[in-house]
Amino acid sequence: MLTARRLYRLVLWAAAGGYLWLGYTLFQGSPGGPGVCLIKEVTGVPCPSCGTTRAIEALAHGNLQASFLLNPFGLLVFALMMVIPVWVVVDLLTGKTTFYRAYQRSEQILRRKYIAIPLAILVLLNWVWNIMKGL
Amino acid sequence: MDLNKTDLFLMLKGNNFESHQLPGIKNELEVLDDERWKKLLMTDFNDPKFFQIISFLGGTFGIDRFLVGDTGLGVAKLLTCGGMGIWTIIDWFLIGGVAREKNVLKLKEILSGY
Numbered sequence: 001m002l003t004a005r006r007l008y009r010l011v012l013w014a015a016a017g018g019y020l021w022l023g024y025t026l027f028q029g030s031p032g033g034p035g036v037c038l039i040k041e042v043t044g045v046p047c048p049s050c051g052t053t054r055a056i057e058a059l060a061h062g063n064l065q066a067s068f069l070l071n072p073f074g075l076l077v078f079a080l081m082m083v084i085p086v087w088v089v090v091d092l093l094t095g096k097t098t099f100y101r102a103y104q105r106s107e108q109i110l111r112r113k114y115i116a117i118p119l120a121i122l123v124l125l126n127w128v129w130n131i132m133k134g135l
Numbered sequence: 136m137d138l139n140k141t142d143l144f145l146m147l148k149g150n151n152f153e154s155h156q157l158p159g160i161k162n163e164l165e166v167l168d169d170e171r172w173k174k175l176l177m178t179d180f181n182d183p184k185f186f187q188i189i190s191f192l193g194g195t196f197g198i199d200r201f202l203v204g205d206t207g208l209g210v211a212k213l214l215t216c217g218g219m220g221i222w223t224i225i226d227w228f229l230i231g232g233v234a235r236e237k238n239v240l241k242l243k244e245i246l247s248g249y
Contacts, residue, residue: 001240002205009200014211014218021219036219047195049216077214107206132213 004100006086011099015085022081025053026060048127049073051135056081071135072126140172141165151180151238163246169186175245180238183231190230194223199230 039047055074058067067074087099109115141164149157167175181203185213197212217223 001236002208010208014215017219018215037195037216038220039216041220047216049214052214052216070220073214080214103207110206110210 004097007100007103008092011084013086015081015088018077018081021053022056022060025057046127046130046133046135048123048130049077050130051133052077054135070133071130139165140229140236144175150184151182152242153235155233155240156239160242167246168189171245171248178241178245180241181234183234186230186234187227190223190226194226195220199226203233205233205249217226 035041037047037050039045040050049071051071051119052073054080055067055070056074058064058070059074059078086097091097091099109117141161144164145157152160156176164175174191181229186199186203190200194212197209197217200206200212202207209227211219212222213225215222
């Protein structure tokens with residue numbers, strides 16, 4: 001079972017990896033960097049979240065519209081990357097588990113059919129859009 | 136050799152649990168009342184092999200994590216191209232164990248009467 005300690009460790013590792021990747025991409029100069037998506041590398045077809053790095057990159061350069069048009073997941077991932085690590089660090093410093101409880105609550109909400117099905121359809125539509133854009 | 140229902144259960148469903156947990160499970164099943172036996176037999180346990188195939192085919196989309204019940208991790212995997220491919224590969228090896236871990240939790244719930 002995912003304990004608060006394990007979740008917090010996972011979040012901090014993921015955030016560190018995410019920021020390192022973003023830093024590498026931003027300072028490398030050319031957009032994108034090496035391909036990291038298994039699906040795209042193997043089949044040549046982009047996955048629903050392909051283009052997220054490029055979308056966050058566009059956002060970092062202040063280009064909100066370009067970011068949304070590349071992949072709306074970028075905005076979501078950017079918001080999560082900004083909020084969650086800070087939340088986890090504050091929790092760790094204060095000895096509370098507010099993020100863990102919020103995580104469990106949001107898992108319960110996401111499992112509800114009337115929420116899960118529309119979200120899955122949105123992901124599928126985004127995937128189709130990604131394929132059409134040829135990301 | 137005489138087989139009772141505990142042995143039969145372990146023969147049929149034993150693969151769904153970690154092997155080191157089987158002696159403990161056997162001891163607990165031997166003192167289980169009929170009501171909870173009925174509930175246990177009606178319970179669907181995760182098949183680790185099924186999850187390994189799902190992880191191989193749809194791991195990049197987080198489908199393995201969604202199905203095993205880790206919705207939050209599934210979303211994280213989906214949003215990051217399966218953890219940039221690394222998490223996808225790690226999960227090919229981990230997901231069987233995760234499925235078994237979930238099965239034990241399910242079993243414990245039944246054994247404790249919830």
